[in-house]
Structures are given as structure tokens and as C-alpha cells.
Amino acid sequence: xxxxxxxxxxxxxxxxxxxxxxxxxxxxxxxxxxxxxxxxxxxxxxxxxxxxxxxxxxxxxxxxxxxxxxxxxxxxxxxxxxxxxxxxxxxxxxxxxxxxxxxxxxxxxxxxxxxxxxxxxxxxxxxxxxxxxxxxxxxxxxxxxxxxxxxxxxxxxxxxxxxxxxxxxxxxxxxxxxxxxxxxxxxxxxxxxxxxxxxxxxxxxxxxxxxxxxxxxxxxxxxxxxxxxxxxxxxxxxxxxxxxxxxxxxxxxxxxxxxxxx
Amino acid sequence: xxxxxxxxxxxxxxxxxxxxxxxxxxxxxxxxxxxxxxxxxxxxxxxxxxxxxxxxxxxxxxxxxxxxxxxxxxxxxxxxxxxxxxxxxxxxxxxxxxxxxxxxxxxxxxxxxxxxxxxxxxxxxxxxxxxxxxxxxxxxxxxxxxxxxxxxxxxxxxxxxxxxxxxxxxxxxxxxxxxxxxxxxxxxxxxxxxxxxxxxxxxxxxxxxxxxxxxxxxxxxxxxxxxxxxxxxxxxxxxxxxxxxxxxxxxxxxxxxxxxxxxxxxxxxxxx
Numbered sequence: 242x243x244x245x246x247x248x249x250x251x252x253x254x255x256x257x258x259x260x261x262x263x264x265x266x267x268x269x270x271x272x273x274x275x276x277x278x279x280x281x282x283x284x285x286x287x288x289x290x291x292x293x294x295x296x297x298x299x300x301x302x303x304x305x306x307x308x309x310x311x312x313x314x315x316x317x318x319x320x321x322x323x324x325x326x327x328x329x330x331x332x333x334x335x336x337x338x339x340x341x342x343x344x345x346x347x348x349x350x351x352x353x354x355x356x357x358x359x360x361x362x363x364x365x366x367x368x369x370x371x372x373x374x375x376x377x378x379x380x381x382x383x384x385x386x387x388x389x390x391x392x393x394x395x396x397x398x399x400x401x402x403x404x405x406x407x408x409x410x411x412x413x414x415x416x417x418x419x420x421x422x423x424x425x426x427x428x429x430x431x432x433x434x435x436x437x438x439x440x441x442x443x444x445x446x447x448x449x450x451x452x453x454x455x456x457x458x459x460x461x462x463x464x465x466x467x468x469x470x471x472x473x474x475x476x477x478x479x480x481x482x483x484x485x486x487x488x489x490x491x492x493x494x495x496x497x498x499x500x501x502x503x
Numbered sequence: 504x505x506x507x508x509x510x511x512x513x514x515x516x517x518x519x520x521x522x523x524x525x526x527x528x529x530x531x532x533x534x535x536x537x538x539x540x541x542x543x544x545x546x547x548x549x550x551x552x553x554x555x556x557x558x559x560x561x562x563x564x565x566x567x568x569x570x571x572x573x574x575x576x577x578x579x580x581x582x583x584x585x586x587x588x589x590x591x592x593x594x595x596x597x598x599x600x601x602x603x604x605x606x607x608x609x610x611x612x613x614x615x616x617x618x619x620x621x622x623x624x625x626x627x628x629x630x631x632x633x634x635x636x637x638x639x640x641x642x643x644x645x646x647x648x649x650x651x652x653x654x655x656x657x658x659x660x661x662x663x664x665x666x667x668x669x670x671x672x673x674x675x676x677x678x679x680x681x682x683x684x685x686x687x688x689x690x691x692x693x694x695x696x697x698x699x700x701x702x703x704x705x706x707x708x709x710x711x712x713x714x715x716x717x718x719x720x721x722x723x724x725x726x727x728x729x730x731x732x733x734x735x736x737x738x739x740x741x742x743x744x745x746x747x748x749x750x751x752x753x754x755x756x757x758x759x760x761x762x763x764x765x766x767x768x769x770x771x772x773x774x775x
Binding site for chain 2: 306308327328330332334339340342343344345346349350353354356358359360362363387403407
């Protein structure tokens with residue numbers, strides 16, 4: 242009995258960390274992209290990683306997804322190798338590029354997010370999940386629309402639905418604000434507010450001002466991790482690190498926008 | 504008109520037209536929507552190496568082309584995925600290496616290679632019944648694979664990275680898709696030859712794309728179009744005593760041109 246309890250405790254402890262990165266170095270074409278990265282993201286927290294373009298943000302997400310492997314160090318997702326934890330992850334890529342004459346409609350696109358394995362078809366419950374995911378991103382009723390006929394913002398929403406339809410425990414968003422249409426922006430933040438109660442969210446962006454009201458933790462990444470902690474502390478860090486890449490990426494937002502309202 | 508059906512070579516030719524259209528209609532849709540036309544061109548030309556190998560070993564060239572073309576397709580796919588060589592370059596190399604190997608194999612074979620030209624440019628009138636059986640078998644394999652893996656092929660063609668993220672063995676599925684291209688190439692060799700194959704893998708699917716947004720319907724339509732255009736080309740080549748492979752290709756290209764103009768005209772009038 243005792244061993245069982247310990248096992249349970251162990252499982253629980255493991256579950257509480259969504260992402261754990263230890264001493265990670267990553268090279269792309271012989272260029273050092275990520276250096277000495279250590280990161281621990283508790284489950285059901287909301288982390289924003291900010292940094293300039295080319296600072297390694299997308300690479301970090303792709304490492305968490307197991308699409309690429311680190312040169313040195315280790316990545317764990319819910320205590321597992323990322324490739325084994327894929328069913329727990331939802332992913333919204335930065336570039337929502339696809340061939341615009343590709344014959345596929347919105348429903349079938351989101352349905353690919355429900356993929357269960359070879360020879361396993363999609364059932365009515367999968368279609369129901371697709372419907373709900375499309376509702377969440379306010380795209381219901383457009384199931385039959387061809388992907389090529391959507392606006393950039395709508396494509397982004399469909400791809401967000403495709404990430405959510407898996408009911409992931411960890412949601413990875415790469416520059417989600419880059420092509421969200423203005424009328425969606427507000428409801429997008431509301432959606433994140435709702436989602437962060439259910440899942441861990443890691444959001445990567447170069448636009449600091451945009452999301453910080455919901456974000457609990459922040460990390461500043463430009464090859465190295467410059468800051469990782471509570472958002473409240475970040476303002477001082479930004480002021481201290483005047484030459485820090487953070488300043489480069491705020492795009493004219495004054496630093497006080499980064500601070501939470503007290 | 505119907506009297507040409509009395510000849511057994513003509514009956515075989517019509518059967519070949521149907522078998523060819525199934526392969527190029529189904530696989531051609533993936534070739535067109537995933538934009539792997541150039542890679543498919545490389546695979547079809549490299550098939551000539553297999554034909555040459557067949558001559559050299561004294562077996563049916565079409566049979567020898569099956570493993571050879573599969574190997575070429577897998578190599579192109581793996582080089583693209585694993586090596587730091589651009590896909591263009593890999594295709595260019597395998598394209599010509601396959602052809603060169605074919606020529607060398609034929610050189611090394613004692614005696615005269617009588618219908619070598621028909622493997623280059625095709626001759627639908629000389630398809631023996633034994634080859635029809637092989638083509639039928641390959642069609643069945645292609646159809647079964649596409650049916651069983653339709654979800655994977657669709658997801659992979661649309662968004663390769665995301666198909667990996669949801670846990671598909673994306674590289675294996677991609678190689679399998681190229682393997683299907685290789686098998687279709689073998690089905691098509693006798694009818695249009697390695698040099699003209701790419702027309703059949705693209706034109707029927709490209710025309711169909713204009714008329715439907717659904718991949719399954721697109722496949723059915725392009726099989727039907729393939730049958731109509733291949734037999735149409737066959738009849739024309741018989742009437743005017745022209746090379747059948749080239750006539751079929753030109754007839755298809757004409758259909759594509761007309762279809763595009765019709766589409767453009769109707770679309771413009773809708774917009775007005």
C-alpha cells in the first residue's frame with residue numbers, strides 16, 4: 242500500500258510540471274540558437290516567452306514538441322520524452338501557410354487535430370469536438386468553407402481550433418497575435434482566460450504589450466534566457482536591462498505597459 | 504469505328520487505357536495538390552534504369568522497373584529529409600542517373616533491344632496481356648493503400664509538420680506516397696513512356712481540381728477524365744497513324760487548355 246501511495250505521489254509530482262528543460266543547447270546550421278536554457282513550467286500556468294525575431298523562440302517551441310532534438314540537454318513534457326507526449330500537446334504554428342488551392346474544408350482541417358492513429362477513423366464524437374472547437378474560435382457555421390477562401394485571421398482561428406480540438410494539457414502558441422483580426426483580438430484574450438484554467442499555455446511573441454494581462458510568468462529569450470519569473474518583477478528587469486533585447490522588441494510601447502495594474 | 508475493337512491489340516489498348524487512368528487519376532491528385540510534380544518527374548525518368556536492368560537480366564523490363572523505381576523514389580525522399588541537399592538537386596541527380604543507368608544496362612546487354620523506344624515514349628498498341636495483369640495488380644495495391652491511408656495522406660499533404668505533431672509517422676507516410684508515385688509510373692510506362700508520364704500524372708488531376716473541392720470526388724473525376732482522354736487520344740492516333748503516347752499527351756493538353764479557358768470565362772462572367 243505504501244509503495245502504491247508513493248507511486249501515486251510520484252505521478253502527481255511529475256504531473257505538476259508541464260515542461261522541464263535542463264541545460265539545453267541547440268544549434269541550427271552550426272549557429273548557436275539556444276544556449277544554456279533551463280526552464281520549468283508548472284502545469285496550468287501561463288507563460289509568455291518574449292524576445293526578438295531570430296532569438297530562438299520558435300526553436301524552443303519546436304524542441305518542446307519534439308520536432309527537433311537538442312544538441313545538449315534534455316526536454317521533458319509531463320515527465321516524458323516530447324515525442325511520447327504529443328497527444329497531450331496542442332500547437333499553433335507561427336506561419337499559417339498552406340497551398341491556397343488545396344482542396345480541404347474547415348471541418349476536415351480541424352478534424353486532423355483529432356487523429357488517433359493508423360486505420361482509426363474519425364467518429365461522431367470527433368465531429369462534435371470539431372464543432373465545439375470552432376465555436377470557441379467563433380468560426381461555427383463555416384465547416385464547409387474551403388480553407389483557401391478564408392482570410393488570414395480566419396485561417397489562424399481554424400488552426401487554433403485544430404490545436405484545441407485535441408483537448409490538450411499543454412497549448413503552445415507561436416506568435417498567435419500576428420494575424421488575428423482586430424475584432425477577434427478581444428475574444429481571443431477571453432478565450433485564453435478560460436483556457437488557462439484547464440491547461441498549461443506557453444505563448445511566444447515579440448509583441449510584449451499585447452497579452453500581459455493574463456500572463457502569470459514571463460521569460461525573456463534571446464539565445465539565452467534573460468529573465469524567468471513573475472510578470473510583476475519583469476518591469477524592473479526591463480528597466481535594468483536597457484540594452485536587453487526586450488527593449489528592442491517592445492515596438493514603441495512604453496515600458497509601463499509591461500507592468501500589471503496594481 | 505467499332506471495328507477497331509475486333510483486334511485483340513486494340514482490346515488490350517483500351518484495357519490499358521482504363522488501368523492507366525486509375526493509377527494516374529488517383530495518385531495524380533496527390534501529385535498536383537501536394538506539388539510534387541517535379542519529384543514525380545524525377546521518379547518517372549529514373550524508372551528507365553529499371554527498364555534497362557530488365558533487359559540486362561533478361562526479365563520483363565516492366566517487372567524489373569518495380570523495385571528499381573521504388574528504390575529511386577525512396578532515395579529521393581530520404582535525401583530530401585535527411586541530407587543537407589536541396590530537393591531540386593537530389594531530383595536532378597536521380598533523374599539523370601536513372602536514365603544513364605538504363606542506357607548502360609542496355610549497352611551491356613548482348614543483341615538488339617527491339618522495343619526500347621516504346622519504354623521511352625510509350626506505345627499503347629503493344630501492351631501484352633501479361634503486362635495488363637501486372638498493371639491491374641499495381642492498381643489494386645495503389646487503391647488499397649490510398650483507401651487505408653486516406654486520412655494520413657490528406658493531413659500530410661496539407662500540413663506535414665502538423666501531421667507529425669498529431670503523432671503520424673510523417674516521414675514513412677511521405678515515403679509511402681512517393682512509393683505510390685513509383686508504382687503508378689510503372690503502370691504508365693507502357694502507355695506513354697517514361698518521358699511523357701508526368702503529363703498523365705498532372706493533367707487529369709489538374710482539370711478535375713477546377714471542378715471540385717473534394718479530394719475523393721477529384722480522384723473519381725480525374726480517373727473518368729483519364730479514361731476519356733486516353734481512349735480519345737488512342738482513337739486519334741489510330742485514325743491519323745500517329746505515335747499513341749504523344750497523341751494522348753497532346754490531346755490531354757488540349758483538353759486542359761479548353762477547360763482552363765472555360766473556367767476563366769465562366770468565372771469572369773460570375774464576377775461581372
